[in-house]
Amino acid sequence: MKIAVLPGDGIGPEVTREAVRVIEALDLGIAMEEALVGGAAYKATGHPLPPETLALAQGCDAILFGAVGDPDCDALERHLRPEQAILGLRKELTLFANLRPARVFPGLENHSALRPEVAGAINLLIVRELNGDVYFGEKGFRTTATGEREGYDIMSYSESEVRRIAHVAFQAAQGRAKRLCSVDKANVLETSQLWRDVVIEVSKDYPDVTLEHMYVDNAAMQLVRAPGKFDVVVTGNLFGDILSDQASMCVGSIGLLASASLGERQTDFGTFGLYEPIHGSAPDIAGQGLANPMATILSAAMLLRHSLGLGEAADRIEAAVAKTLSAGVLGRDLGGSAGTAEIGDAVLANL
Amino acid sequence: MKIAVLPGDGIGPEVTREAVRVIEALDLGIAMEEALVGGAAYKATGHPLPPETLALAQGCDAILFGAVGDPDCDALERHLRPEQAILGLRKELTLFANLRPARVFPGLENHSALRPEVAGAINLLIVRELNGDVYFGEKGFRTTATGEREGYDIMSYSESEVRRIAHVAFQAAQGRAKRLCSVDKANVLETSQLWRDVVIEVSKDYPDVTLEHMYVDNAAMQLVRAPGKFDVVVTGNLFGDILSDQASMCVGSIGLLASASLGERQTDFGTFGLYEPIHGSAPDIAGQGLANPMATILSAAMLLRHSLGLGEAADRIEAAVAKTLSAGVLGRDLGGSAGTAEIGDAVLANL
Ligand SMILES: CC(C)[C@H](C(=O)O)[C@@H](O)C(=O)O
Numbered sequence: 001m002k003i004a005v006l007p008g009d010g011i012g013p014e015v016t017r018e019a020v021r022v023i024e025a026l027d028l029g030i031a032m033e034e035a036l037v038g039g040a041a042y043k044a045t046g047h048p049l050p051p052e053t054l055a056l057a058q059g060c061d062a063i064l065f066g067a068v069g070d071p072d073c074d075a076l077e078r079h080l081r082p083e084q085a086i087l088g089l090r091k092e093l094t095l096f097a098n099l100r101p102a103r104v105f106p107g108l109e110n111h112s113a114l115r116p117e118v119a120g121a122i123n124l125l126i127v128r129e130l131n132g133d134v135y136f137g138e139k140g141f142r143t144t145a146t147g148e149r150e151g152y153d154i155m156s157y158s159e160s161e162v163r164r165i166a167h168v169a170f171q172a173a174q175g176r177a178k179r180l181c182s183v184d185k186a187n188v189l190e191t192s193q194l195w196r197d198v199v200i201e202v203s204k205d206y207p208d209v210t211l212e213h214m215y216v217d218n219a220a221m222q223l224v225r226a227p228g229k230f231d232v233v234v235t236g237n238l239f240g241d242i243l244s245d246q247a248s249m250c251v252g253s254i255g256l257l258a259s260a261s262l263g264e265r266q267t268d269f270g271t272f273g274l275y276e277p278i279h280g281s282a283p284d285i286a287g288q289g290l291a292n293p294m295a296t297i298l299s300a301a302m303l304l305r306h307s308l309g310l311g312e313a314a315d316r317i318e319a320a321v322a323k324t325l326s327a328g329v330l331g332r333d334l335g336g337s338a339g340t341a342e343i344g345d346a347v348l349a350n351l
Numbered sequence: 352m353k354i355a356v357l358p359g360d361g362i363g364p365e366v367t368r369e370a371v372r373v374i375e376a377l378d379l380g381i382a383m384e385e386a387l388v389g390g391a392a393y394k395a396t397g398h399p400l401p402p403e404t405l406a407l408a409q410g411c412d413a414i415l416f417g418a419v420g421d422p423d424c425d426a427l428e429r430h431l432r433p434e435q436a437i438l439g440l441r442k443e444l445t446l447f448a449n450l451r452p453a454r455v456f457p458g459l460e461n462h463s464a465l466r467p468e469v470a471g472a473i474n475l476l477i478v479r480e481l482n483g484d485v486y487f488g489e490k491g492f493r494t495t496a497t498g499e500r501e502g503y504d505i506m507s508y509s510e511s512e513v514r515r516i517a518h519v520a521f522q523a524a525q526g527r528a529k530r531l532c533s534v535d536k537a538n539v540l541e542t543s544q545l546w547r548d549v550v551i552e553v554s555k556d557y558p559d560v561t562l563e564h565m566y567v568d569n570a571a572m573q574l575v576r577a578p579g580k581f582d583v584v585v586t587g588n589l590f591g592d593i594l595s596d597q598a599s600m601c602v603g604s605i606g607l608l609a610s611a612s613l614g615e616r617q618t619d620f621g622t623f624g625l626y627e628p629i630h631g632s633a634p635d636i637a638g639q640g641l642a643n644p645m646a647t648i649l650s651a652a653m654l655l656r657h658s659l660g661l662g663e664a665a666d667r668i669e670a671a672v673a674k675t676l677s678a679g680v681l682g683r684d685l686g687g688s689a690g691t692a693e694i695g696d697a698v699l700a701n702l
């Protein structure tokens with residue numbers, strides 16, 4: 001079993017370090033190898049996703065990812081910016097299924113801007129497609145008939161792309177409350193119409209799952225009004241980007257939220273995937289030992305479960321984090337004062 | 352002065368009726384003429400936006416719009432569905448600037464799913480572009496190289512489209528707290544890169560307005576975390592659809608939220624525009640006198656102010672609505688029991 005560790009930029013290295021310590025402490029015989037990614041890789045090699053990094057990732061069973069994003073790189077051409085590293089990994093490794101569970105840890109209902117009873121009811125999973133949509137279609141600038149500059153991006157989904165993610169979502173729903181909400185904008189977009197048609201077709205294979213369709217504008221409303229009503233939500237890359245971030249913020253403690261991006265390839269132990277905290281590189285607090293590593297530690301737990309078949313070890317990590325939280329060891333993001341290493345130490349002690 | 356009244360479907364007719372009564376009561380010498388739109392128009396004429404309706408709208412100074420949407424029409428081909436009426440009006444009449452103010456009426460902070468102190472601080476205006484983006488680009492189905500069906504929609508913005516809406520937004524900010532947040536996804540989309548470049552260019556004409564840029568996923572988070580921090584938000588058609596509905600729900604009382612869609616044409620009294628409540632046609636409660644007409648009445652106030660230069664009459668209507676609310680005359684949407692006509696009567700009495 002081998003994991004590629006890609007710490008990235010900003011607080012990425014410090015939060016990843018704690019997650020690596022946790023994996024090591026469990027003594028599972030997992031090899032780990034680190035490589036550069038994002039702005040850090042650009043600065044060292046001139047490319048945000050160097051070929052060595054991609055090759056390492058390809059050769060492993062899973063990737064533990066920190067965060068990318070570096071203000072020093074804002075003025076670079078698009079293909080050199082740190083974000084291209086994560087987009088490149090998703091595309092090159094066919095990481096098409098982004099799973100973002102969102103639920104409030106007991107006792108932390110007060111950290112949400114939503115009323116505690118609304119936030120406390122949240123227990124949803126967003127399944128976001130990551131390989132298609134307007135993210136990867138042809139794009140560029142062109143000149144209109146009247147001689148003006150115009151920017152354009154082609155949004156599209158093919159049947160097989162939708163089918164693939166729909167199966168992931170229906171199967172996830174089968175393992176939960178058996179309700180799936182597919183989000184689109186079929187009243188305006190043909191891409192969405194195809195999405196909806198295919199989701200309906202796939203639903204025939206899952207008669208035990210209740211399927212509902214919702215327009216994205218309505219979904220954004222319902223995520224505020226009654227987020228507790230959702231079980232699994234499946235949607236495209238762009239709407240998923242927006243709604244999954246919205247849902248995370250509804251939970252209130254984004255320093256605790258993990259994510260998995262799963263591929264098609266099966267490893268010897270599970271499904272190949274990349275695991276990362278949903279928060280970003282937070283350059284403003286980087287290198288100061290202030291960041292909360294819990295989201296990365298919980299991402300490591302997802303990694304063990306989904307890619308390495310180590311569900312029990314994952315459970316142990318999740319229990320240790322819950323225990324640490326209920327012992328009042330809270331990061332600054334949760335109004336506490338515990339630093340990065342201190343939180344890592346506490347989780348290790350609670351393992 | 353002449354207004355086209357397009358009641359539309361579901362609760363559209365009943366809420367529009369109350370707004371018309373309010374305008375009539377003010378005795379401003381405004382002519383009003385009604386026409387069919389949406390599912391109602393389709394059922395009567397075979398088209399959701401009949402030529403007579405469009406011609407009437409074109410010949411007036413403003414349009415008072417109810418709502419469109421009718422489950423009977425769900426299975427129709429796209430171009431015959433009720434939603435095409437509003438999309439058609441926006442495009443044919445060049446209604447490019449959608450203004451959606453969102454603020455909590457004093458005393459109604461408890462109707463939001465957000466904590467009262469978070470909701471109570473909301474006082475923002477979303478300026479959404481309505482004539483471009485992925486809504487109106489080429490779209491359709493095609494067959495991929497591997498023989499599968501694919502749905503596609505082209506997203507684009509030209510310089511002049513962005514410039515036009517940017518000016519509206521900067522001017523709106525000048526009349527408010529002088530802060531403008533432009534929302535895009537420039538880290539992924541070229542359409543957004545052009546959007547951002549042009550907004551920066553236009554900002555030079557408004558040195559008194561502070562401009563900020565935010566990615567749409569972050570904006571969806573900040574609208575949950577601290578919606579009170581926004582003053583004016585400007586964004587494209589698709590992101591505006593999502594964020595403006597999210598913002599409305601943050602307020603908590605969508606039965607009170609009005610909107611204006613302004614065109615380029617100046618009338619003798621102001622700017623040509625269409626005014627509608629942000630809620631939909633609510634077919635489940637239609638025809639029962641249960642709907643809250645306040646959002647439509649407040650839309651009529653916006654109409655008088657922006658299209659007819661009758662700011663004082665608009666102020667009177669808004670004051671009457673506020674008085675009605677503080678007298679505890681609340682619709683079912685706000686936990687009260689007042690019906691459509693009862694609310695209309697109360698507003699009339701408070702004029
Ligand atoms: C960095 C950016 C390209 C990325 C995305 O939009 O997918 C991020 O927002 C995410 O959600 O992982």
Ligand SMILES: CC(C)[C@H](C(=O)O)[C@@H](O)C(=O)O
Pocket residue numbers: 187188217434437438592
């Ligand atoms: C009905 C639909 C086409 C419309 C839109 O997406 O613009 C609606 O959601 C709105 O916001 O007015």
